[in-house]
Amino acid sequence: MVKRIIKKIFNVRDKVSVEKPKVLSTELGFQKLSTAANNATLKPQTPLNVVTPERSVDVSALFYGMLFPSQSGADTGIANNLEKSVISEVESALACPGDIAEKVLKLPSQLAALDQKLRDDSVDIETLLEVFKTKPVLSVEVLKLCNSPAFKRSDKEVTNLQQAFVQLGREQIRRLVTTSLMAEVVEIKPIYYRRFGLQIWRHSQQVSYLSAEFGKCDPDTAFMLGLLHDVGKIAIFKMLLDAFHQAEPGEQPNSSLFKQVMTTKSLSLSALLAKHWQLPAIFETSLSQLASSHSKPSDELALAVWRANLVSECSMLFQANQLDEDCLSRLLMDANLTREQFDIYHEKLKMF
Template structure:
């Protein structure tokens, strides 16, 4: 049923229709070096709808709700959170100071790490002043996604030599940003783990897609692009304790609200935190979900977000193939290129 819907919506032609249209048989196609992507006609409106559908589906994966209503009617729990979201959008200062505080060291330390004139030993001592930060950085250095050698990295000095200053800077930024996600109730821990994995994937992809001089900015932006989602989910956790037994976020309406409003909240939080302009501006542009970004940095995050959501959904077999093809077309990625990235992202 879902596949039929996507075929109808995006005019994806069946295999037999492609043969009649192109004159190329299925056997001849398999012999070609690079399999062709099905012919897809996607209007700008359909492109926007497909991205919103992807994000809504992604929320369904995060919430693990046993069912999703498609009536567009929110339950009491959802209505309560939607009201909180509207208040947050009108007063982001309250959210930034009480719900989701940016770690004070993140910008200060990132600035020092970006300074090529700072003495290496001074840099190492600066990092080692925070033992917990050191432990988290070394964990990242030795994780499957980033490990560069057979032997474990056991010190910040060794990390500098083995992974390099730029990657170490990204690791430290990651560990500091990780403090934003502190979801304690057991029921919600999976959300915290998955949204953080998504943020790390987007940061990694954005850095990979960026030019050499943009990589650090792209990485930080990727980590912070979803802070609005985290803030909204913390509101949901608070509301959950006052909800009726068994009430969960399950309506399509609520997931769509989270999709559109969370990006706006991310931009407002960035402004209140006084993040650098090269971080705040792309977040503001991403909040406009009605168009594909044209700004280089914003487009990087936009593409990385779609690729990560597709990968995480495909990993649990929740994304129909026709929908995947449409989305990959929008980010200028072949199925082979996506498959290669997907294998890397699984390690996160």
């Protein structure tokens, strides 16, 4: 019975009905949520990037509404028992992120060591190829990415890593290795829940690609930052899967409060995980700025991820016919992107 209910919740409908928004506010985060998980009612909030005095709808709320479609069409501020349980676990995770880092989202041990070798120009290609020979599964995954529509550079298929290094260069290989290893971290195994996990992973890959495009000051760090920005959401989603075992029949994660937790709290959790994984301090700093800012961040790397996140959400919503032209135009103004530029990126993002 529980499996049938869960399957129904995450069943992809042909068309999800969404009320046509009047104007969209594009802040990545929301006002700070109450730390009390039993606070079931969401208080009205003052929009921060409103173009007109009309009612605003947050683009992130639309995005997670697409991933968690409400069967009844209702979207209230009332948290049900399922959501309260998850929110309580999120608060515990924020207080003790080590448990999540070790048990839920364990960073592959070889990531840091291999990334350091790829970053070091004094390490020659032959040495790197010898390292890859000891990691056949990783080598296969990197080759698959090399030949995927999103990363393919020519019509000729890449059949070995030496070709890949010649055609793509070590910096691009470094990005592919990072993507392959991070895919292991965010993997969602239960078949009923793969849709959400795959969509979030697709979004993360889009954001990493766009972050490198926008973060000209340090595209490689921007790429990694974009890839990491949603690990907190994956952690929260895995908590949600466990909570479903104790859920009442019919309970769904569709309240406004839960969507806010999936946005703001998850970014804070991403920052704490980056710190626990002992990644360079810039990752925690940038992710923390994204989590605490109610407007465009000032830091160049954080701003690149902010823009990338917005453009990716717009692209996925637009592809799903859940974002009209007027709203898209206003969002693109905030992203500092022309419609022509968006169309080029949109076609590219559809390949992820």
